[in-house]
Amino acid sequence: MTEAASAAPGRRLWDGLQARALPVLTVLLAIVAIWYLGAIWMNGQWVRDQAARADTVLTTAEFIRQTLALDRPVLPAPHQVAAGLWEGIAGQRITSRRSLVWHGWVTLSATLAGFGIGTLAGILLAVGIVHNRAMDQSVMPWAVASQTVPILAIAPMVIVVFASAGITGLLPKAIIAAWLSFFPVLVGMVKGLRTPDAMQLDLMRSWSASRAQQFWRLRLPSSMPYLFASLKVAIAAALVGTIVGELPAGATAGLGARLLSGSYYGQTVQIWSALFAAAALAAALVMLIGAIETLVLKRMGLAR
Amino acid sequence: DQLTLQLKWVTQAQFAGYYVAKDKGFYEEEGLDVTILPGGPDIAPTQVLAGGGADVIVEWMPAALAAREKGLPLVNIAQPFKSSGMMLTCLKESGITDPTSDFAGKTLGVWFSGNEYPFLSWMSHLGLSTEGGAEGVTVLKQGFNVDPLLQKQAACISTMTYNEYWQVIDAGIAPEDLVTFKYEDQGVATLEDGLYVLESTLEDSEKVTDLVRFVRASMKGWKYAEENPEEAAEIVLENDETGAQTLEHQVRMAQEIAKLTAGTDGTLDEADYQRTVDTLLAGGSDPVISAAPDGAFTHMITERAFD
Amino acid sequence: MSALPIIAVWLGAWGLNAWLARFDTRLTRFLVALIFGATILVLWEMVVRLYQVPTVILPAPTQIAASFAANRGVLWTDFVQTIVKGALTGWVIGALAAIATAIAIDRSPFLQRGLLPIGNFVAALPIVGIAPILVMWFGFDWQSKAAVVVVMVFFPILVNMVAGLAATDPMQRDLMATWAAPYGASLRKMRLPAAMPFLFNGLKITTTLALIGAIVAEFFGSPTRGMGFRISTAVGRLDLPLVWAEILVAAVAGTLFYGIVALVEKKVTFWHPSQRPQRG
Amino acid sequence: MAHPVIEAKGVGLTFQTADGPVDALKDVDLTVGRGDFVSFIGPSGCGKTTFLRAVAALESPTAGTLRVNGMTPDAARKARAYGYVFQAPGLYPWRTIAGNISLPLEIMGFGKADRAARIARVLELVDLAGFGGKFPWQLSGGMQQRASIARALAFDADILLMDEPFGALDEIVRDRLNEALLELWKKTGKTIGFVTHSIPEAVYLSTKIVVMSPRPGRITRIIDSPLPPDRPLEIRETPEFIALAHEVREGLREGHGHD
Amino acid sequence: MAHPVIEAKGVGLTFQTADGPVDALKDVDLTVGRGDFVSFIGPSGCGKTTFLRAVAALESPTAGTLRVNGMTPDAARKARAYGYVFQAPGLYPWRTIAGNISLPLEIMGFGKADRAARIARVLELVDLAGFGGKFPWQLSGGMQQRASIARALAFDADILLMDEPFGALDEIVRDRLNEALLELWKKTGKTIGFVTHSIPEAVYLSTKIVVMSPRPGRITRIIDSPLPPDRPLEIRETPEFIALAHEVREGLREGHGHD
Numbered sequence A: 001m002t003e004a005a006s007a008a009p010g011r012r013l014w015d016g017l018q019a020r021a022l023p024v025l026t027v028l029l030a031i032v033a034i035w036y037l038g039a040i041w042m043n044g045q046w047v048r049d050q051a052a053r054a055d056t057v058l059t060t061a062e063f064i065r066q067t068l069a070l071d072r073p074v075l076p077a078p079h080q081v082a083a084g085l086w087e088g089i090a091g092q093r094i095t096s097r098r099s100l101v102w103h104g105w106v107t108l109s110a111t112l113a114g115f116g117i118g119t120l121a122g123i124l125l126a127v128g129i130v131h132n133r134a135m136d137q138s139v140m141p142w143a144v145a146s147q148t149v150p151i152l153a154i155a156p157m158v159i160v161v162f163a164s165a166g167i168t169g170l171l172p173k174a175i176i177a178a179w180l181s182f183f184p185v186l187v188g189m190v191k192g193l194r195t196p197d198a199m200q201l202d203l204m205r206s207w208s209a210s211r212a213q214q215f216w217r218l219r220l221p222s223s224m225p226y227l228f229a230s231l232k233v234a235i236a237a238a239l240v241g242t243i244v245g246e247l248p249a250g251a252t253a254g255l256g257a258r259l260l261s262g263s264y265y266g267q268t269v270q271i272w273s274a275l276f277a278a279a280a281l282a283a284a285l286v287m288l289i290g291a292i293e294t295l296v297l298k299r300m301g302l303a304r
Numbered sequence B: 001d002q003l004t005l006q007l008k009w010v011t012q013a014q015f016a017g018y019y020v021a022k023d024k025g026f027y028e029e030e031g032l033d034v035t036i037l038p039g040g041p042d043i044a045p046t047q048v049l050a051g052g053g054a055d056v057i058v059e060w061m062p063a064a065l066a067a068r069e070k071g072l073p074l075v076n077i078a079q080p081f082k083s084s085g086m087m088l089t090c091l092k093e094s095g096i097t098d099p100t101s102d103f104a105g106k107t108l109g110v111w112f113s114g115n116e117y118p119f120l121s122w123m124s125h126l127g128l129s130t131e132g133g134a135e136g137v138t139v140l141k142q143g144f145n146v147d148p149l150l151q152k153q154a155a156c157i158s159t160m161t162y163n164e165y166w167q168v169i170d171a172g173i174a175p176e177d178l179v180t181f182k183y184e185d186q187g188v189a190t191l192e193d194g195l196y197v198l199e200s201t202l203e204d205s206e207k208v209t210d211l212v213r214f215v216r217a218s219m220k221g222w223k224y225a226e227e228n229p230e231e232a233a234e235i236v237l238e239n240d241e242t243g244a245q246t247l248e249h250q251v252r253m254a255q256e257i258a259k260l261t262a263g264t265d266g267t268l269d270e271a272d273y274q275r276t277v278d279t280l281l282a283g284g285s286d287p288v289i290s291a292a293p294d295g296a297f298t299h300m301i302t303e304r305a306f307d
Numbered sequence C: 001m002s003a004l005p006i007i008a009v010w011l012g013a014w015g016l017n018a019w020l021a022r023f024d025t026r027l028t029r030f031l032v033a034l035i036f037g038a039t040i041l042v043l044w045e046m047v048v049r050l051y052q053v054p055t056v057i058l059p060a061p062t063q064i065a066a067s068f069a070a071n072r073g074v075l076w077t078d079f080v081q082t083i084v085k086g087a088l089t090g091w092v093i094g095a096l097a098a099i100a101t102a103i104a105i106d107r108s109p110f111l112q113r114g115l116l117p118i119g120n121f122v123a124a125l126p127i128v129g130i131a132p133i134l135v136m137w138f139g140f141d142w143q144s145k146a147a148v149v150v151v152m153v154f155f156p157i158l159v160n161m162v163a164g165l166a167a168t169d170p171m172q173r174d175l176m177a178t179w180a181a182p183y184g185a186s187l188r189k190m191r192l193p194a195a196m197p198f199l200f201n202g203l204k205i206t207t208t209l210a211l212i213g214a215i216v217a218e219f220f221g222s223p224t225r226g227m228g229f230r231i232s233t234a235v236g237r238l239d240l241p242l243v244w245a246e247i248l249v250a251a252v253a254g255t256l257f258y259g260i261v262a263l264v265e266k267k268v269t270f271w272h273p274s275q276r277p278q279r280g
Numbered sequence D, E: 001m002a003h004p005v006i007e008a009k010g011v012g013l014t015f016q017t018a019d020g021p022v023d024a025l026k027d028v029d030l031t032v033g034r035g036d037f038v039s040f041i042g043p044s045g046c047g048k049t050t051f052l053r054a055v056a057a058l059e060s061p062t063a064g065t066l067r068v069n070g071m072t073p074d075a076a077r078k079a080r081a082y083g084y085v086f087q088a089p090g091l092y093p094w095r096t097i098a099g100n101i102s103l104p105l106e107i108m109g110f111g112k113a114d115r116a117a118r119i120a121r122v123l124e125l126v127d128l129a130g131f132g133g134k135f136p137w138q139l140s141g142g143m144q145q146r147a148s149i150a151r152a153l154a155f156d157a158d159i160l161l162m163d164e165p166f167g168a169l170d171e172i173v174r175d176r177l178n179e180a181l182l183e184l185w186k187k188t189g190k191t192i193g194f195v196t197h198s199i200p201e202a203v204y205l206s207t208k209i210v211v212m213s214p215r216p217g218r219i220t221r222i223i224d225s226p227l228p229p230d231r232p233l234e235i236r237e238t239p240e241f242i243a244l245a246h247e248v249r250e251g252l253r254e255g256h257g258h259d
């Protein structure tokens, strides 16, 4: 027991890595295996039909090889998607219109703008709700209702309406993104700003602290963990909003446009590559916020 | 002068004339600065026009006339497309050979968002209900691509001669395995891809001059594209921001489009117009438009452009 | 100057609400929310009329109401197709699958470490991307919409449920250990009840997600009914009042759905501090 | 000034709850003079906390009159007359111990150098010198409680209200802090209101012991202590002390009856 | 059986923390016989809780051997030898008081009628008859603590481990519960391990008092009580009692030194 505890630090690092990486790798491997099986199964119908139309008989090996190498597969094989991603990311100049990096950048900029607007709106509304009783009672139910409006479904219309008001380009997309991302921030911040317990508030009262002092020195710091948790949800939501906003913008740029045009031409590999690029972007953004969170909370002494 | 054109669909050779006119400087020669807005699956150009987002739109006549009846005063100012490229493409194995007898009980893919009118009036010509059942046809809202046919979710899908049909072919289905029914051949063709503006625009004489110059330059572009399909396709490709189009597909599209724009200088043929209106009016219980429209087109622009 | 009446209505309603809010009873709370909503509607109507906004851009509430009354049959058909068949079925299946998976994960730390990071990645997949794929796989009817909903709601519920199952405090777990409780008993009598507030958190978030997923998926192919179908078709036909009537149905259905889940939550997690009447 | 520091006349406080009204305080009469050390003792739920909170304007009495330094409690609060120590430490977890002590000083607008000096002084006082840079969760429960006492002492309020401040501490530490508190009180002449469950503690510290009883919360006895201000720990073995403790215990037993 | 109930030989327990290892227990030797009432007393952080947890197999010693009823602690746990009362009530908020008491009974497979009878009996014992239908958060802290004691008593485990069970209660209630606990112990002959901060409580209840000291946590004195099993409350004024208390206090002071 004590021997294991006093093992060399390098060894411990390795053990930790193994404990973390091994399960992820195993699950990943399982998913890839299932994916390959799925690809063979789902693309099989097409390969059989083609063989029947061409009046040929396929060996099993032939059959499997063909299912994994279709131009327009129902489900592209993992290596096809990987190749598509590689081609899109590394195989182009990043300013090229075929570059996923370029499209990713277009999407990212609108996402960040929308995320900024949404976060600001969410925080301001939350501050209002916590400090004003009339706002508390009137805004919250309608904020919930606002999220049930299928904004994604009317996004095309929204874009047109904004265009008619002279707002075009990045902003309409960003506003759709903001619409989706303000809600998690609002909910999280209301909860966070209300999280100081009665005793902490009473202490402030006993010191006769002003409302502003109460806000800056008590409510805001104690809401930080909630804020960051919601920011992670919000940035993913903002990305989805941007992508949807890009769909009706038709054949212009962005990962959404890439998804759409892939879909329009039945280019499943292109769809999946754009999809993975989007997911990777989302994961990176969430991780970035996680990193900022750790940093801030550590400085605040809230991370242990 | 500034002018904004809203296309009906994504950047592709279907709109080659406009891109050529812009790229070759035809608009510039006329003193125009034209912005071309690509469309998309759920963009309704009529709505964009109504909202002031564009000065001119490319739209199909059924949708334009329907919008006119809804109170949006659209006017056709030019008609670069002489013939319709619409058709229904079926798998031969579905056993459909004759529309009048074989559609009943089948599932058909149709585009919506204002593009369903030609199909609906064809069906009412055939006396088929679109509510499903053994006597009618089951209608699917077809998405952006030709998958429903490849996946055999529908017996037939809507295709354009210049686009979706070739996607089916490219997907690996031989032409012999397909049966197609062109709207032209069925006598239910309606006019596609015309240029429309709001009535109020025509009251502004300065705008009218701009439109005249615009139509003139656009038609120059169309004729150039007709003669040089390869070059036109390349120009389209350069303007495609998604980077999803392929040259091969666009060249073929440009060649097919040339067949549709052939035989017109952009002036609307009144006989074609009348046929479209008649087709739409003959809709049985559910016609697309209820009365013959009045003032839905003007020859003023094309006359001044080409005199 | 024409903005004056608009500002006047706004200020008047706000004053009334600020006054009502001071009473803080159940009735006034309801009234305040109602007045707030009514004010927005009135302002909307006034803006549309005063500035003569075209109907194809933004219809007035009265037009929307008229369209709603005229199209009740269509709206009902669409409601059944999209919300009852697509959204609800998908939500129930997704929730059940997520709960079952969460329990499996809770039992196996290996799965927990392996599945959750990947789960987070998958959860970040934008649905608009999977919708066309799922329509391709599951066909045009509501099954593919339900599948989209399943994918959308699965991970939010899973993540919450996993957190919930781990949310018992150490003392509660130690107590179970001193009683030598087998896993089944500690699951049923401790982990599941303790997870309820978290589970409901996930269920509430996903009510609105489920609606959005089912509607958006219809854009990628559908039979000729459903709310997403109707919205895109009606936009094409410039029937904007009908579009907004559909949006109204979605909003009301969504709010009700959310409200019902919140109500059940109140009944099930009555014991949780956030559900107890606040002292002081 | 001629005013007593705390003057309660017929004070009543009724909470409206879902199960009906709860009389947390009823007919409370009490006068506390400048420099008094008053302990409140009584069974759980008898209104000790409620009374302290009413004095600090954290609750409003529903009957009678309550004056602090001749003003309303709320005016006294605004004049920053109170240092309050709650039953639990209530430290802000995102601030270090020094930061926590600094917080009320910042709010009241003390200068930077003055703050540093005060923090050092009170940390010394509660035996936490050297721990100023730690975060609350890095300290044991007892140390946290001492930090919260230090925080209440730092800004030298006239009136110190302490709600079972030593409940979580072990006997030895408690003895030491009792001595330190007495020392401080003698040196500064503050008026102190002190809630405790421990009879010896109440007797050892107070000039006045208020015995309370629940349902409705009321005062059953007020015992003035004959003990001298100088009290070594050994005073607890003297007969006067034991007699006083006995009297308090008797008072408590009376009010306990049924519970 | 010839086995002692608890037998610790050179028990050590080191926690690995980010700041390095913490010796919570070191070289602990202790033998507890059947029917003993053992109190653990010592300053905060001296390892009282850790030792109790190790006995209940909630922690594993990193050195030495620990046996319970001649088995490993884990085997004893599986044999359901323990009733454990934690320092905080630890009631499940979604169950009523009766439901909470019923929970271990359900897990151990007691029949329905038996459960009802036991619940009624222990509720009576801790003076909570009539409160069975309330939820934990509807009761005051003291009542919750009593409910948690009732829960540990309901299933008649051989060994009762109690970690400062009466810390949150006022003196009168505490006295009453002390009496009741002694009564129960005499009647059932259970073996009891009891952590407390109060010297009089330790002396009043125990047959054996274990004095501990921190850094590293270790036993500094084991005092066997000469008091008879029958102990009226007044025994606390006898010279034997006071001498014993004095001895414990001495032991505590030794280990306190620097804190």
Ligand SMILES: Nc1ncnc2c1ncn2[C@@H]1O[C@H](COP(=O)(O)OP(=O)(O)OP(=O)(O)O)[C@@H](O)[C@H]1O
Binding pocket: C279, C280, D015, D016, D017, D022, D023, D024, D042, D043, D044, D045, D046, D047, D048, D049, D050, D051, D217, E140
């Ligand atoms: N905010 C409140 N709402 C309703 N009832 C309350 C509230 N605060 C206190 N009470 C009730 O008032 C009575 C007095 O409570 P208080 O907290 O003053 O007791 P206490 O003497 O401090 O008890 P303890 O020793 O347990 O701290 C109790 O019956 C309590 O339940």
Ligand SMILES: Nc1ncnc2c1ncn2[C@@H]1O[C@H](COP(=O)(O)OP(=O)(O)OP(=O)(O)O)[C@@H](O)[C@H]1O
Binding pocket: D140, D141, E015, E016, E017, E022, E023, E024, E042, E043, E044, E045, E046, E047, E048, E049, E050, E051, E217
């Ligand atoms: N899980 C743990 N991880 C690290 N250190 C721990 C852990 N549990 C306890 N300790 C440390 O072990 C030592 C003994 O702790 P323990 O809880 O047994 O003390 P205690 O005597 O019960 O104190 P108290 O009277 O405050 O309850 C302390 O220094 C504590 O900080």
Ligand SMILES: Cc1ncc(C[n+]2csc(CCO)c2C)c(N)n1
Binding pocket: B008, B009, B014, B040, B041, B042, B111, B112, B113, B115, B142, B143, B144, B160, B162, B163, B164
């Ligand atoms: C979802 C969707 N599919 C098709 C069309 C119709 N459409 C407009 S232009 C054009 C030519 C394409 O090659 C077609 C097919 C539409 N509007 N929306």
Ligand SMILES: [Mg+2]
Binding pocket: D048, D049, D050, D087, D163
């Ligand atoms: Mg109290």
Ligand SMILES: [Mg+2]
Binding pocket: E048, E049, E050, E087, E163
């Ligand atoms: Mg302990």
